[in-house]
Every structure is written in C-alpha cells, then in structure tokens.
Amino acid sequence: MAVLTLRTAEFATLNGVSLPKTDTAVTYPAGALTGTGTVQHVETLSDGRLAVLLDATPVHPVDAGWPDQGPDRATLTTPDGREVPVLDCVVGAADGAALFLGTEIPVRKGTGDWAFVVVHVLPEDAGIAEGDRVEVRVDGGHRAALSAGHTACHLASLALNRQLAGAWKRDVQADAAGNPNFDALAIETTTILPGGSRDVYRLGKSLRRKGFPPDALLGEMAAVEAGVNATLAEWVASGAEIRIERESDLLTGMRRWVCDLPGGTVSIPCGGTHLSSLAAVSGIEVRLVSGPGEGAAEVVMETRCT
C-alpha cells in the first residue's frame, strides 16, 4: 500500500488540497499592470500546458460566463529570472478537490465552498512550482486598447438607448441613465476589441412584443447612427471622469463602471478594464449595419474609439 507511506502534505496535494479556498485577488480593476504573486497551485491540463494559480494577479482573464473582454497579454518572471509567456488566461473555479476551467465550471459564481480563480495558462516547460514568488507583467499597450474599447462599448450602448427611447410603445427596464434599455433587451453578442467593440442586436418578435417596433431602427438607420454619434461627441467633449467601484479585490467581488456624464453619473455592473477619463479620447463613433439574421433582422453596431 504505497499510498500509506505518503506524508500528509504529499497526500493532501495528490487530492488537490493545494487548491485555494478563496478567490484570487485581482488588481486590474484598479489599473495595475504589474504585481508579485505566490504560486498556489500548478496542474497539467489535458493538452500538456500548465494551469497556474496565484494568490494575486494583475492579469485580466476571459470569463466564459460573460466573455465580452478577452484576456490580457502577460508574462510571469520566475524566481531564477526566466520570463514565461502567459498563453491564455481564463476564469476557473475550484471546490477544494478539483479545478474547472471556463465553460466546464459546474456552478454559478458565489456558490458556497467554491473559489473562483484566475488561471494563467503557461507552456508545459515553464518550470514553475507551488510556493514560487513570481513577477507578473501585463502588456500595457494591449490593455490600454481593450480598456478604450470597453469604455467606448458602454458609452455607445447608452447613447443608442437614448436615441431609441422615443420609439418604445411600452414601459420596459431602464438603463443606467434612465432610458429604455434597448441594448439589454435586444443584445445577441458583445465583443470588446482593441480600440472598439462590436454589438450584435436581434430585432425579432420578442422585442416587438416588449414594445419596440423594429422599423424604428431598421427604417431609420442613418438618422439613428447620426444621433448616437452626436451624443458620443458631446460626452467625449465633456472629458468625463471614469472609475471602477469595487466592494472587494476578490475576483467575484461586485464591481461597477461609473462615469460622470454631463446628464448625470451612470453606473453599470462590469468586470472589465476601462479608461480613467474621456479627456484622453479624441472621438468615439459608431457605424450601424443591418442584415438578415436567423429568423429575425440583425443590426451590428461597430464602435471605434480614437
């Protein structure tokens, strides 16, 4: 019975007890690009790459439950000075016995006894061990471009909601600025891109039943686009301050994007990264394109931030 000869610590590690009991502390919401972390857990994934968990990290992971903003580009520097690329970075969850990544996570965030963690995916020869202290460095240019894209995405959806507010025939949920939330009710997918975003909206029967006649957008595309761009120009000119309010530094801690727009402060739940002000932005513009979707018309809003 070889297993009986294992010391407690080894036995514990074999059973996954090196897995953390609490969420990863994340510093990217505060804008951090560098940091030092202690390796809590290393395991080999089915494709041979390594999943590495740190107690704290500045690297923004992609969240399979809300995958709008992709992962940061980053490197880890080992105690012996080797710089190892982070090949991917995803949200994972551990129940003390096993680690699950991305879409394989079987529980919702906030489920008791589960820790939600930032999983740094490293090459198989990374040579990193549990207990190592590593330096983490994020690609600042790529982060800045994604932050600009994410901020522009929120502002464009608010401006679109405002532009379409008069078309609604019924009362529906309001957005952060008090306008009917077309964006939330019609959205199909949102993708944050470097320096912009791409929103796909579906204008079908269910939206019509909620009180939005599709022709109010499909029949007025150029006018709606011009109105959205006029609003965005006014907001950019205001140089509004932006901040991320957070209740804790834990990965699943509630965070909100807050922006002091000319018409009042708006606040939206958001786990991404953002600009700290519109003062450095020269323009945000959208382009609206319609096309036939599956069973209903689709409108794509391409947003660019310069």
Ligand SMILES: [Zn+2]
């Ligand atoms: Zn967001």
